[in-house]
Amino acid sequence: MARGLFVGLTTVDIFNVVDRHPLPDQKIKAHHQAVCAGGPAANAAVAYAAFGNEADLVTGLGDHPTGALALEDLQKHGVTVHDYSNDPETLPVLSSIIIDSSNGSRCVVYRNPQGLTLSPDQRYNDLLEDCPVILLDGFYLEQAITVARKAQGRSLTVLDGGSWKEGLEDLLPFIDYAICSADFRAPGCSSDEDLLGFLEDVGVKGAAISHGAEPIIYRTEGTQGCLSAPQVDAVDTLGAGDILHGTFCHHILTNPFPKSLERAALSASHSCLSYGTRKWISHYNDQDYANEIR
Numbered sequence: 001m002a003r004g005l006f007v008g009l010t011t012v013d014i015f016n017v018v019d020r021h022p023l024p025d026q027k028i029k030a031h032h033q034a035v036c037a038g039g040p041a042a043n044a045a046v047a048y049a050a051f052g053n054e055a056d057l058v059t060g061l062g063d064h065p066t067g068a069l070a071l072e073d074l075q076k077h078g079v080t081v082h083d084y085s086n087d088p089e090t091l092p093v094l095s096s097i098i099i100d101s102s103n104g105s106r107c108v109v110y111r112n113p114q115g116l117t118l119s120p121d122q123r124y125n126d127l128l129e130d131c132p133v134i135l136l137d138g139f140y141l142e143q144a145i146t147v148a149r150k151a152q153g154r155s156l157t158v159l160d161g162g163s164w165k166e167g168l169e170d171l172l173p174f175i176d177y178a179i180c181s182a183d184f185r186a187p188g189c190s191s192d193e194d195l196l197g198f199l200e201d202v203g204v205k206g207a208a209i210s211h212g213a214e215p216i217i218y219r220t221e222g223t224q225g226c227l228s229a230p231q232v233d234a235v236d237t238l239g240a241g242d243i244l245h246g247t248f249c250h251h252i253l254t255n256p257f258p259k260s261l262e263r264a265a266l267s268a269s270h271s272c273l274s275y276g277t278r279k280w281i282s283h284y285n286d287q288d289y290a291n292e293i294r
Helices: 040-049 065-076 141-150 168-174 192-201 240-251 257-271 279-285 287-293
Strands: 003-007 011-018 032-038 054-059 079-083 093-100 106-110 133-136 156-161 177-181 206-211 214-220 223-227
Touching: 003 040, 003 141, 003 240, 011 065, 032 040, 032 065, 040 054, 040 065, 040 079, 040 133, 040 156, 040 240, 065 079, 133 141, 133 240, 141 168, 156 168, 156 240, 177 192, 177 240, 192 206, 192 214, 206 257, 214 257, 223 257, 240 257, 257 279
Parallel strands: 003 054, 003 133, 011 093, 054 079, 133 156, 156 177, 177 206
Antiparallel strands: 011 032, 093 106, 206 214, 214 223
C-alpha cells in the first residue's frame, strides 16, 4: 500500500440512464439514477484507492450542500479530501449526464470550471511525506505547480492531459509522465507525433496519447510503441480516462512505463462494462480478474 496525492477538480455528477436521448420539450423517465463525485483528479483518486492505497485529494468543494454529496462518495471509497476552496459558499461544479442505454452515447452539461482557484496553503509539505506518486489534472494550476516543484526528487509526477490549458507550459518541466487524451494539443502540435516530440523535448520521461477504443501511442526513453486497448462491449465510457490515470499511478510504482499503461488500460476498459464510475471496483471480487489486473 502506498500513498498518492491527487490535485485537481472535483465535480458533483448526476447520472441518468435512459432508453434514448430526449427530443426537444420531451420528458422521459430514467431507469437508473446516481449522484457521485466526478472530475479527473477525484475519479483518479478513487481508482488509486481501489487497489488498497492511501489517496489524498487536494481540491475545492466548499460548504454548499451539494458538495457534501461528493465528499461522502469520496470518503466511502477511501479518499481523504483536503478542501482548500477559495470561496466555500460557491456552488461546486455540477455535471448532468444523460446516457442512452441503447448505444452507450451520452450528453453532458456542466459549468466551465476554468478560473476556479484554491486558497493559498502551506500544508503541502506534510502531504508529500512518504508519497511516491502525484497526479495533477491541470486545474488549480498555481497549486499544481507548487506541488510539482516541491515533489522534485521525492515523488513521481503524473499529468492527466485532458485538454491543453494556458499555463501548462510552466508545469510540464516538473512532470515525469504525461497521459494525454486525443484532444490534448500543445501550441504548435497538430499530430500525435508532434505532441510526443514536444513532451519529450520539455523533459517528460514517458508520454502517452489515448484514443478511446483505439490503440494507445506512447514514447519513453527514445522508444515509441503502441498498445491495443482491450475490446469490450461498452455501455458507458464516462470516466474511463480518469480510471486509466488513477490505475496507472498504482502500477507505475512497480512496473515499467509500457506495462503500467497496459494494465491501466485493462482497468479502464473493464470500467466501460457498467454504468457510472464506481461499479467497476466490484470486479476485484472476481479473483481471476484481480490476478489479471494486479
